[in-house]
Amino acid sequence: MAAASSKTSFDESPERIIEHVEGGPAAVGDTKCDLDLQQHALYHEALALYPNDESIDQAQEKAVVRKLDRRILPLLGICYFFYYVDKTTLSYAAIFGLKDGLDLKGEEYSWLSSSFYFGWLIWAIPSNLIMQRCPPAWYLAFNIFMWGILLMAQAAARNFAGLLSLRILSGAFEAIADPAFMLITSMYYTRSEQPSRIAAWYIWNGIGVAGGGLIGYGIGNIKGALESWRYEFLVVGAFCAAWGIVLVIALPNSPRTIWGFSHDEKLIMVARMRRNQTGIEQRRINWHQIKEAYLDYKTWLFTLLGFVANVPNGGISNFSTLVIKGLGFGTLETALLGIPQGVLVVIWIGLGAVANKYMPQNSRTLVCALFMLPTIAGALGFLLAPANAYVGRLICFYLTGSYQASFVISLSLITSNTGGQSKKMIVSGMIWFGACIGNIASPFFYKTEQAPSYPLGIGSLLVANCIELALFFVFRYAFIWENRRKEAQREALRAAGYEETDELNATAFADMTDKENPNFTYVY
Numbered sequence: 001m002a003a004a005s006s007k008t009s010f011d012e013s014p015e016r017i018i019e020h021v022e023g024g025p026a027a028v029g030d031t032k033c034d035l036d037l038q039q040h041a042l043y044h045e046a047l048a049l050y051p052n053d054e055s056i057d058q059a060q061e062k063a064v065v066r067k068l069d070r071r072i073l074p075l076l077g078i079c080y081f082f083y084y085v086d087k088t089t090l091s092y093a094a095i096f097g098l099k100d101g102l103d104l105k106g107e108e109y110s111w112l113s114s115s116f117y118f119g120w121l122i123w124a125i126p127s128n129l130i131m132q133r134c135p136p137a138w139y140l141a142f143n144i145f146m147w148g149i150l151l152m153a154q155a156a157a158r159n160f161a162g163l164l165s166l167r168i169l170s171g172a173f174e175a176i177a178d179p180a181f182m183l184i185t186s187m188y189y190t191r192s193e194q195p196s197r198i199a200a201w202y203i204w205n206g207i208g209v210a211g212g213g214l215i216g217y218g219i220g221n222i223k224g225a226l227e228s229w230r231y232e233f234l235v236v237g238a239f240c241a242a243w244g245i246v247l248v249i250a251l252p253n254s255p256r257t258i259w260g261f262s263h264d265e266k267l268i269m270v271a272r273m274r275r276n277q278t279g280i281e282q283r284r285i286n287w288h289q290i291k292e293a294y295l296d297y298k299t300w301l302f303t304l305l306g307f308v309a310n311v312p313n314g315g316i317s318n319f320s321t322l323v324i325k326g327l328g329f330g331t332l333e334t335a336l337l338g339i340p341q342g343v344l345v346v347i348w349i350g351l352g353a354v355a356n357k358y359m360p361q362n363s364r365t366l367v368c369a370l371f372m373l374p375t376i377a378g379a380l381g382f383l384l385a386p387a388n389a390y391v392g393r394l395i396c397f398y399l400t401g402s403y404q405a406s407f408v409i410s411l412s413l414i415t416s417n418t419g420g421q422s423k424k425m426i427v428s429g430m431i432w433f434g435a436c437i438g439n440i441a442s443p444f445f446y447k448t449e450q451a452p453s454y455p456l457g458i459g460s461l462l463v464a465n466c467i468e469l470a471l472f473f474v475f476r477y478a479f480i481w482e483n484r485r486k487e488a489q490r491e492a493l494r495a496a497g498y499e500e501t502d503e504l505n506a507t508a509f510a511d512m513t514d515k516e517n518p519n520f521t522y523v524y
Contacts, residue, residue, distance in 0.1 A: 084208030092216030119171030148241025199353035210342025282421035306434030352405030420513035479524035
């Protein structure tokens with residue numbers, strides 16, 4: 001029998017659920033999984049050789065994980081570096097003459113900041129579903145290559161309308177980045193490992209902030225035939241396009257096809273993922289899972305989280321240089337002062353990963369809430385400090401970056417708590433859908449007439465942070481409630497003859513959602 005019918009629901013009767021999992025490990029080979037024969041064989045062999053977690057040698061597993069870390073995390077990290085530098089290129093172009101060069105008026109710069117996310121908003125969900133049908137690493141690489149090409153094209157913009165159109169297209173191609181990073185992380189790492197690995201590649205966001213300052217200043221001072229701000233787009237775009245070509249060769253598409261690992265290492269790589277109960281690969285789009293995703297209240301909570309977490313991000317990404325410059329610093333000083341801002345983001349994310357690792361089990365939402373406190377304090381300090389307290393207000397502005405640690409750990413709540421490939425694509429897409437709306441709205445809180453202190457912009461950051469803090473507690477108690485409900489259902493299953501321990505292999509790689517899978521437990 002099939003390990004997972006598209007109609008299975010955890011709310012069905014115990015007897016109905018048992019029908020869907022009683023096929024045992026062989027159910028992984030059901031043709032409904034839409035996996036090729038080589039993949040079937042690898043999964044069967046892995047589960048036969050390692051029928052339970054205790055049969056995996058811990059030293060060998062740790063060696064495989066270290067090898068995966070060296071292979072995957074630097075590639076995703078450097079990709080994320082370019083991802084952030086790409087998005088802040090407009091900000092650095094602004095201090096090197098973009099506004100005057102294109103004769104921008106009124107809110108046109110804010111529209112340029114937001115337009116990027118209109119393309120993302122429109123293409124986020126379709127792009128996620130296309131990725132499910134494609135080798136994910138190659139699809140990501142293609143999109144990165146196109147970022148670079150479009151960024152280089154922005155150097156040729158002659159007016160507001162031309163640059164606006166190119167930024168909308170750039171946003172569409174960047175829509176896949178974060179969901180792709182999350183998917184790739186969930187394919188190779190267990191749920192307990194995912195927060196630190198997401199932090200490992202997201203931390204390059206901070207390196208991008210710091211490095212972006214140096215890169216932006218260096219490029220902005222190129223003396224050539226073009227205006228200084230045009231070189232910002234041209235040089236960064238060329239590096240992005242080149243990196244897309246590198247990823248085609250270096251980034252693996254799946255545990256089955258990854259090169260540089262022995263067959264035995266691949267078997268360990270696959271068998272250890274049984275713990276996740278979320279599957280690894282599934283190329284067939286399951287429309288029942290898509291319907292479930294949109295009817296699941298947690299999807300909309302994640303969408304709201306994406307929105308409130310990115311109201312601060314949209315403003316800081318595009319206006320941080322203008323805010324810092326408005327504190328009385330020159331262009332060179334402004335570019336250089338972006339470095340400590342980025343270093344602090346790296347420190348915040350690193351501290352968040354360490355705190356999550358050493359806190360008791362199921363402390364993720366508490367760690368997220370903890371790291372919201374400095375950013376709230378920083379926003380308050382910036383708003384309440386005297387106008388001439390330049391250093392104090394700069395320090396407060398730096399403190400607002402702590403929310404990055406909270407958002408990074410919250411991303412692991414999606415990868416760890418969503419089962420079923422199509423559902424995972426939708427849920428991971430929806431948090432970035434919310435992020436788009438937040439990033440679109442945010443620049444308009446930074447009113448031109450309120451420069452350089454932008455009290456409304458900093459105020460929007462404060463309000464969004466307070467809502468985000470409350471959301472983490474909503475998530476915590478929602479997952480606790482879901483687990484109690486799951487355990488009550490498992491009790492009914494056990495009473496009907498269902499042996500949970502014996503059936504972990506049957507559901508591990510089946511394309512079952514978190515609601516459908518009787519062995520799924522939410523982490524929080």
